[in-house]
Amino acid sequence: MKDIYLNNNDLNDFKLKLNEYNDRLAHAGQEYVEMKFKISNGESEKSEKLIYIEKHRIAKKEYNEIAKTPIFKDNFLRAKVNFQKYSKNDPKYQEALEIYVEAKRLLKNSKLAIRERGVSGELSKLSNVALELKDLTFSYKSNSPIVVNKVSVKVNQGEYVAIIGHNGSGKSTLSKLIIGVLTPISGSMSIFGNHVTRNNLNIVRKFLGIVFQNPDNQFIGSTVKDDIAFGLENRRIDPKLMQEKIETAAKKVRMENFLDHEPLMLSGGQKQRVAIASALALSPDIIIFDEATSMLDPKGKREVKEIMVELKNTREKTIFSITHDMDEILNADKVMVMNNGKLVKFGSPEEILEDRNFLRSIHLDIPFIAQVEESLEELGIKVSHSDNLDELVGKIWKK
Numbered sequence: 001m002k003d004i005y006l007n008n009n010d011l012n013d014f015k016l017k018l019n020e021y022n023d024r025l026a027h028a029g030q031e032y033v034e035m036k037f038k039i040s041n042g043e044s045e046k047s048e049k050l051i052y053i054e055k056h057r058i059a060k061k062e063y064n065e066i067a068k069t070p071i072f073k074d075n076f077l078r079a080k081v082n083f084q085k086y087s088k089n090d091p092k093y094q095e096a097l098e099i100y101v102e103a104k105r106l107l108k109n110s111k112l113a114i115r116e117r118g119v120s121g122e123l124s125k126l127s128n129v130a131l132e133l134k135d136l137t138f139s140y141k142s143n144s145p146i147v148v149n150k151v152s153v154k155v156n157q158g159e160y161v162a163i164i165g166h167n168g169s170g171k172s173t174l175s176k177l178i179i180g181v182l183t184p185i186s187g188s189m190s191i192f193g194n195h196v197t198r199n200n201l202n203i204v205r206k207f208l209g210i211v212f213q214n215p216d217n218q219f220i221g222s223t224v225k226d227d228i229a230f231g232l233e234n235r236r237i238d239p240k241l242m243q244e245k246i247e248t249a250a251k252k253v254r255m256e257n258f259l260d261h262e263p264l265m266l267s268g269g270q271k272q273r274v275a276i277a278s279a280l281a282l283s284p285d286i287i288i289f290d291e292a293t294s295m296l297d298p299k300g301k302r303e304v305k306e307i308m309v310e311l312k313n314t315r316e317k318t319i320f321s322i323t324h325d326m327d328e329i330l331n332a333d334k335v336m337v338m339n340n341g342k343l344v345k346f347g348s349p350e351e352i353l354e355d356r357n358f359l360r361s362i363h364l365d366i367p368f369i370a371q372v373e374e375s376l377e378e379l380g381i382k383v384s385h386s387d388n389l390d391e392l393v394g395k396i397w398k399k
């Protein structure tokens with residue numbers, strides 16, 4: 001019976017449509033303002049104004065038609081009538097109740113989406129697959145080489161994925177495609193089951209956060225607090241909720257005592273932790289670390305890696321870490337190996353490290369621990385794969 005009622009898919013479609021038509025309306029408004037400006041400067045004829053007024057009128061009418069759709073109200077009324085048919089003892093009562101509660105939730109959320117004009121609404125997760133790429137392909141210019149070549153991969157919610165590959169193999173380009181800074185020339189991408197298009201990018205993007213390589217290029221605020229607040233303000237988060245969100249995010253990276261400090265006075269590791277807090281404050285489900293530790297000193301690297309492992313252990317976030325630090329792959333659930341724009345291997349660290357000669361053939365180092373394991377094996381001492389040095393030493397002691 002549930003099939004005949006609306007569900008999260010319909011709500012997502014509605015939000016995306018609202019968002020698309022709101023963008024068109026905003027665009028028409030912008031064009032109208034630009035035209036008025038040109039007319040006042042004598043660059044356009046007054047009569048042209050009418051064309052833009054008409055365009056704006058049509059865009060507004062189309063937006064209102066979408067926003068006024070009665071489908072969620074009708075769905076709710078149907079579910080209500082159906083629910084009222086059953087008494088508590090009826091075997092169909094429970095299912096009808098669930099449908100009624102769900103229809104009420106969908107109606108409430110559809111109203112909220114209209115109020116926010118589809119822009120600040122969140123999409124529902126339609127699947128446990130955090131990211132699915134199908135044949136994603138990209139080149140920087142139409143006649144320049146393909147730098148991301150038919151990449152297909154499926155990553156589940158809560159996984160920690162290390163992306164490795166030699167310089168120029170396409171790792172950063174891939175991350176820019178995922179966050180929507182670049183547009184693929186072919187292939188497709190879904191985030192939690194939501195197919196990403198040019199039109200819905202700004203709403204799907206809310207699932208994503210990114211931390212870049214250079215800690216100095218990521219600051220906008222004059223204090224740590226202002227900096228974390230910046231993204232929240234951009235999302236028009238209720239100011240009453242802001243302080244709590246800032247403190248929670250700062251605590252997660254152990255920077256809660258630095259909220260009034262000037263970001264530029266912090267160490268590299270601390271700056272990166274603030275950048276992580278700024279990303280976390282927006283509650284993204286997926287975080288991309290784009291070589292986030294590569295510019296830090298050993299202490300800073302250690303601090304940031306600790307936070308990344310802590311985040312992994314909560315399993316609340318899906319994490320992608322683009323890295324040159326081969327030791328980091330031992331912390332990952334899965335490893336993507338890029339070579340010349342292609343995803344040449346995808347698997348657990350153990351699977352990836354099985355074929356060491358292959359890794360060497362594409363100019364990748366073997367993690368230090370794996371090198372020690374390899375040398376021990378040559379001496380006839382076989383130890384199973386270890387995630388860190390302490391674990392390895394423990395195993396050697398037992399031999």
Ligand SMILES: Nc1ncnc2c1ncn2[C@@H]1O[C@H](COP(=O)(O)OP(=O)(O)OP(=O)(O)O)[C@@H](O)[C@H]1O
Binds near residue numbers: 166167171173174
């Ligand atoms: N803005 C750009 N315009 C043109 N080509 C680019 C641009 N950025 C990167 N490339 C090219 O795209 C290819 C992939 O680069 P990308 O930065 O994605 O690789 P990467 O694996 O992240 O490298 P690195 O480890 O050095 O950061 C390279 O050949 C690079 O020269």
